[in-house]
Amino acid sequence: MLVDLNIFQKKILIIGGGRETTRKVQGLTGQGAQLIFIASAFHPKLEEHLENENYQLITETLSDASRIEAFFPCYMVLATTDDKALNRSIINAAKATDAYVYSVDDPEYSDFSHPAVINFKNSVRLALSTNGKSPLMARKLRESLESALPDLISELDLLQIRLQSEIREEAKTVLSSAEQRKSFLQLLQENPAIQKQLSQNQFNTARDLALALLREYSLPERVVNSGKIEE
Structure with missing residues (x-):
């Protein structure tokens, strides 16, 4: 079972900074998490994956888990070093705080698997x-x-994804039910005038049209002119 956790503004501690860490971090980026890395050295490509992220790199060599306790509580702790004994001690310490834990070489002892993730x-x-x-x-x-x-x-x-994301937040303020919002967003996706503006890379114009449609849709009588907006 693949589960997508909400890690927005959650503190995630990653022990390790090598090639494996660089691969695993791709599943954590783009979600607004606070990422803290501790390692003796960091792979040159690691920071390339962390552009626009809230992160901290701490250069330190760990021999056991005692040092990381200063960073608790954390929502999630990942042990990605090449030292299995160190990884196990990190996981044991994190488990005691009820954090979600993952060890790169100890899947049976981890709370979750870490699939290969593509962030497009x-x-x-x-x-x-x-x-x-x-x-x-x-x-x-x-x-x-x-x-x-x-x-x-x-x-x-x-x-379209960007527009749907922004307008969905606006819709939450005027449409009380999830079913109403779903119907409206479907209408938005199929609207030819909005599609035309997006195809011409006129995002702001498309957004203005979408907001106008939302205002009409939220009227008590729900008169929306079949979702049509003049081009």
């Missing part, structure tokens, strides 16, 4: 797992999917 332009996230049978193949398949995504997900799709 911070708008689409795909998780790929072989249920622990072959992390190597999961990585290979992820790389194949990454190269194919630009042909499958267009810039128009990404703009």
Whole structure:
């Protein structure tokens, strides 16, 4: 079972800074978490994945878990070093605080598995797992999917995701039920005038049209002119 946790503004402690850490962190980016890394050294590509993230790199060599207790409580703790005994001690300490825990070389002792994750332009996230049978193949398949995504997900799709995200928040203030909001967002997605503006990369104009449609939709009589807005 793949579960997507809400880690917005949650503190996540990652022990390790090597190649494996760099791969695992891709599943944590783009979600507004507070990321704290502790390691003796950090992979050169790690910070490339952390652009626009709230993160802290602490250069320190750990021999046991006593040092990390200063960072508790944490929502989640990941042990990604190449020292299995150190990873186990970190996980034991974190478990005592009821944090979610993950050890890169100890899946049976972890609270969750860590699938190969594709983060496409911070708008689409795909998780790929072989249920622990072959992390190597999961990585290979992820790389194949990454190269194919630009042909499958267009810039128009990404703009539509952005618009839906922004207008959904606005809709929560005027449409009380989830069913109403779902119906409205479906109407928004199918509106030809809005689609035209997005296809021309006129996001602000599309957003203004969407807000106008929302104002009409939220009227007590629900008169929306079949969702049509003059182009």
